Amino acid sequence: MGYVILIYDIPDDRVRYRVAERCKDYGLERIQYSAFAGDLDRNRREELMLRLKKTLGKKPGNIRLQPVCTRDLSLAKEVSVDG
Amino acid sequence: MGYVILIYDIPDDRVRYRVAERCKDYGLERIQYSAFAGDLDRNRREELMLRLKKTLGKKPGNIRLQPVCTRDLSLAKEVSVDG
Numbered sequence: 001m002g003y004v005i006l007i008y009d010i011p012d013d014r015v016r017y018r019v020a021e022r023c024k025d026y027g028l029e030r031i032q033y034s035a036f037a038g039d040l041d042r043n044r045r046e047e048l049m050l051r052l053k054k055t056l057g058k059k060p061g062n063i064r065l066q067p068v069c070t071r072d073l074s075l076a077k078e079v080s081v082d083g
Numbered sequence: 084m085g086y087v088i089l090i091y092d093i094p095d096d097r098v099r100y101r102v103a104e105r106c107k108d109y110g111l112e113r114i115q116y117s118a119f120a121g122d123l124d125r126n127r128r129e130e131l132m133l134r135l136k137k138t139l140g141k142k143p144g145n146i147r148l149q150p151v152c153t154r155d156l157s158l159a160k161e162v163s164v165d166g
Contacts, residue, residue: 005088005090005149007088007090007115007118008115009115009116009117009118011166031145031147032090032091032092032117032145032147033092033117034092034115034116034117035090035092035147045160046160049160049162052162053162056162056164057164058164059164060164060165060166061162061163061164061166062114062115062161062162062163062164063161063162063163064114064115064118064159064160064161065159065160065161066088066149066151066155066156066159067155067158067159068149068151068155069152069154069155071152072149072150072151072152072155073149075150076147076148076149076150077128077129077132077147077148078145078146078147078148079132079135079136079139079144079145079146080144080145080146081139081140081141081142081143081144081145082143083094083143083144
């Protein structure tokens with residue numbers, strides 16, 4: 001398996017919602033409003049991105065899936081203030 | 084040096100703007116509405132996150148800086164449709 005971060009910029013609310021739901025279907029967890037993360041093996045990454053490509057269709061948007069190795073994950077930094 | 088992806092979720096427009104400006108000050112490039120990326124060495128990462136912590140102050144928000152090694156960067160996947 002391997003940890004991935006998936007971020008997206010999608011103006012259309014309906015498409016953005018469906019992309020988020022698809023990420024949940026693949027077991028990813030929401031880490032920010034337009035960002036999900038979790039473990040996905042290579043096949044599942046390919047499969048998810050193909051599906052998201054279909055979900056996006058011709059609507060404008062950008063979706064990035066970034067694998068992150070354990071070492072890099074340990075170097076992550078976060079600042080968080082609850083609302 | 085090392086490549087980093089910095090993503091943020093900040094409801095307050097003014098704070099979000101200042102965080103974006105700070106990222107540009109550190110030479111990062113905007114890759115999505117609330118995401119920047121670029122090369123930053125360890126000291127600069129520390130420095131940037133300390134500054135962003137001050138910029139955020141007590142306002143609600145989440146800022147994540149994720150280092151990404153060259154190998155992982157080569158495994159990234161992207162779907163993009165221009166608007």
